[in-house]
Amino acid sequence: VTERTLRRATAAVALLGIVLSGYLLYVRESGSQLACPTGGCETVQGSSYSAVLGVPVALLGLLGYAAIFALALARGELARLAQATLALAALAFAAYLLYVQLEILHAICAWCVGNDVLVAALAGLSVASLWQTSEEGGPSA
Amino acid sequence: MAVSRWTRRRRLAVALAAAAVAATALIGAAQLRADEQAARPVAAPQGPRLLAGIPQQGAFLGRADAPVTLVEYADLQCPYCAEWARQTLPVLVSAYVRPGKLRIEFRGLAFIGPDSVKGLRTAVAAGRKGRLWDIVDGLYLVQGTENSGWVSDALLQQIAGAARLDYERLVAEREQPWVARELERSSALAHAAHVEGTPTFELGRTGGSMSSVQVRSLDPAGITPAIESLLGS
Numbered sequence A: 001v002t003e004r005t006l007r008r009a010t011a012a013v014a015l016l017g018i019v020l021s022g023y024l025l026y027v028r029e030s031g032s033q034l035a036c037p038t039g040g041c042e043t044v045q046g047s048s049y050s051a052v053l054g055v056p057v058a059l060l061g062l063l064g065y066a067a068i069f070a071l072a073l074a075r076g077e078l079a080r081l082a083q084a085t086l087a088l089a090a091l092a093f094a095a096y097l098l099y100v101q102l103e104i105l106h107a108i109c110a111w112c113v114g115n116d117v118l119v120a121a122l123a124g125l126s127v128a129s130l131w132q133t134s135e136e137g138g139p140s141a
Numbered sequence B: 001m002a003v004s005r006w007t008r009r010r011r012l013a014v015a016l017a018a019a020a021v022a023a024t025a026l027i028g029a030a031q032l033r034a035d036e037q038a039a040r041p042v043a044a045p046q047g048p049r050l051l052a053g054i055p056q057q058g059a060f061l062g063r064a065d066a067p068v069t070l071v072e073y074a075d076l077q078c079p080y081c082a083e084w085a086r087q088t089l090p091v092l093v094s095a096y097v098r099p100g101k102l103r104i105e106f107r108g109l110a111f112i113g114p115d116s117v118k119g120l121r122t123a124v125a126a127g128r129k130g131r132l133w134d135i136v137d138g139l140y141l142v143q144g145t146e147n148s149g150w151v152s153d154a155l156l157q158q159i160a161g162a163a164r165l166d167y168e169r170l171v172a173e174r175e176q177p178w179v180a181r182e183l184e185r186s187s188a189l190a191h192a193a194h195v196e197g198t199p200t201f202e203l204g205r206t207g208g209s210m211s212s213v214q215v216r217s218l219d220p221a222g223i224t225p226a227i228e229s230l231l232g233s
Helices: A003-030 A041-045 A057-073 A077-105 A110-132 B005-038 B079-087 B089-097 B114-127 B132-141 B153-162 B167-174 B177-192 B224-232
Strands: B068-075 B102-109 B200-205 B211-213
Touching: A003 A041, A003 A057, A003 A110, A041 A077, A041 A110, A057 A077, A057 A110, A077 A110, A077 B005, A110 B005, B068 B079, B068 B177, B068 B224, B079 B089, B079 B132, B089 B102, B089 B224, B102 B114, B102 B132, B102 B177, B114 B132, B114 B153, B114 B167, B114 B177, B132 B153, B153 B167, B200 B224
Parallel strands: B068 B102
Antiparallel strands: B068 B200, B200 B211
């Protein structure tokens, strides 16, 4: 797989993430009903864990996806390093939130699980991208 | 150009280390509020008592002949429900419930976890003494992090004491089968009403049919227009 393909795939997944977190943020801010196949979304979205220092987690997700999307369009070693750092940090935070859902809230939000899948994919793609980048930071494909 | 394995590993190590620092900071910030809430002291004695002198019967707050009834589906651990209880309930009580225009029924749900169940059982048991709302409001005012054990006996005892209830009797009462049946009844009503989140409200003329209310905000303006509209009709 070429680095360009990896970056394109990363941008596509990040775009999906922007749509998903944008929807969750819209629902939260507008007070609309969340479509939820698992039944636990309202519990999770309405919990004290749905914001960090007053900033909604959905907004953090939106900003994170947007940053990864922008980095995926950029070339160079520094961009790959920043992208992998962001994606790995997001993966760790997503794992923490999954633990909160299972062990503290006893409720699973299908949207959050969908988000976890996207974040895991981004982490994998970003690490692969970092692994392939040429030493000088130039394009390898 | 080929990249040495050593360089690749070094890059990955840098990314992992930076990610670990960022994730630790983020998780630490997320946990901060949770820890703060868990360490919150038990209920301080209230100032002017919100519910003093208002008739309560079981889950109902307010006069039975009030022209309008509001039904609230809520979990005692739901932060939005607590926000509503702090922001809007006092306004509704002074503007509508106390003057006899509105009565409110609390249909408690306990889907968030063990602290919800313990708090709700205690509140329902207190309902037999006409004090359900004292327990509910007392818990909302000091709500802690979900399932952190914040609904402690010390907290319940203090709230019960402020409501002039014998806590030992309340503990015995909350284990009675009728309390479990009440919880099941509320849950079944919520299911029938397609309640998907809390708080959910139904409003209608007392004795008539109830309609679901879409609350756009948790402040008083989110519900008072619907109440005014029914009172004026």
